[in-house]
Amino acid sequence: MLRGLWKLTWIEMKIFAREPLGLFGTLGMPVIVFVVLERLLGGRSSVRAPELARVVGIELPIFAALLVSTGAVLSLVTIISIYREGGILKRLRATPIQPQTILTAHVVTKLVFTALTLTLLTLAGRRIVPEGQEIPLARFAVALLFTTVCLLSVGFVIASVVPTARFAQPIATLILYPMIGMSGLFVPLDALPGGVRAAAHLMPFTYAVSLLRGAWLSEPWSAHLGDVAALLLTLVVCTAVSAKIFRWE
């Protein structure tokens, strides 16, 4: 029984909302990046090269969604390491609260803010969608939340190994950003050199991009079972690993 889970989750959400910089980084940054890039790439202009239209219409929303997901992971790693360094995790452990309750509260908090940011992105992105084009929002939201849960498990592994809170963000960035770089978002996987392509197939972001792209293009889930399986495998393996190596103090 996860006693105290909702209370702790609610408190963690309020605490997060009270920190202006973190809140801006989480809610504001992806939206700003999205809007600025969209403007730079031609915005509303009706005469748009087909290639550019593809980028603005497909790759940009997926990139923004990935930023949201990655932001959640970075924030999780930072918060967990600050809590550990400050003895907050240890203090919570000296109560009847279950360890999994503490960690679940953070995952739920991150998912709620992911959903909030996605809502803001949707509002900001309404104007770039051509007349008559249907955007499968519900499907895309499910794909993004599922992806985020799986990537958060990677965050717990990183949070288990970072030595101090000071290094948490840089180390997490160093691990995550290259994965985004070779995820097939910016450069098609087929165009990557053989070795890099092989490595990309081992990274969860590659499957996340494929799943999100599929959801955005309204492809059936059945076409992306491989992506779902790969992300689930990531979730299971990372959860198992962090259960083994997670440090409370």
Place this chain on the structure above:
Amino acid sequence: MIDPVVRVDGIRKMYGRLVAVDGVSFEVQRGEIFGLIGPNGAGKTTTLECVEGVRRPDGGSIAVLGLDPIRDRRALQRRIGVQLQSAQLQKRITVGEAIDLWRSLYDSPLDGAALLDQLGLAAKRDAWFMTLSGGQRQRLFVALALVNDPEVVFLDELTTGLDPQARRAIWALVRGIRDRGKTVVLTTHSMEEAERLCDRVAIIDHGRIVEIDSPEALVARHFPAGRIAISDTKWLPPTLEDVFLKVTGDAMRD
């Protein structure tokens, strides 16, 4: 004879090659204020954290209220209150939220508002943890340790870094806990605190207990003359600090 509230039997704890606790044994009776005192790095906190179930000893056995702190951790956590050394809370959690959260973890918690009132924190209910003074933080931690109306309360360096007023207020509080029939186990650096507050103290050094008794009995045993020479012409009554220095030596510790 009634079973002791805390029974520690020959516990050992190593950190790598460092022996932090080396065969510590003691018992604490119901209604006592029991103090663990010792130089820095003597093993006080490690001993206390093993008793609280926060740390697993490498050897020996511990029973608190007849329960094993590791095996019966969850059952025990409901019946004890813990204040950890240099603990923190989330920077932006309010005093009221912390109390609410802690109350939600127990079956029949005390009234939160009354507890805050009693600890002089009623006006700070909506204040963020990061804005509290050292004394206010310690009082909040005492409140959290008491929220489940525990039978035993563990307090680790409760008054370190506090001004005399805050210290006195917290001492009165600890006596109040004992007067309500609870048992208190604490660690401290302050010999004055141990002398004034504790019914019995154990002096720990290099992971072992070197003395254990009431402060008065320890002073009487080590200084039967009842006075010590400060200079050729000046004599003073001996204190627990004199006993402490006599048994642990005056070499500086880490």
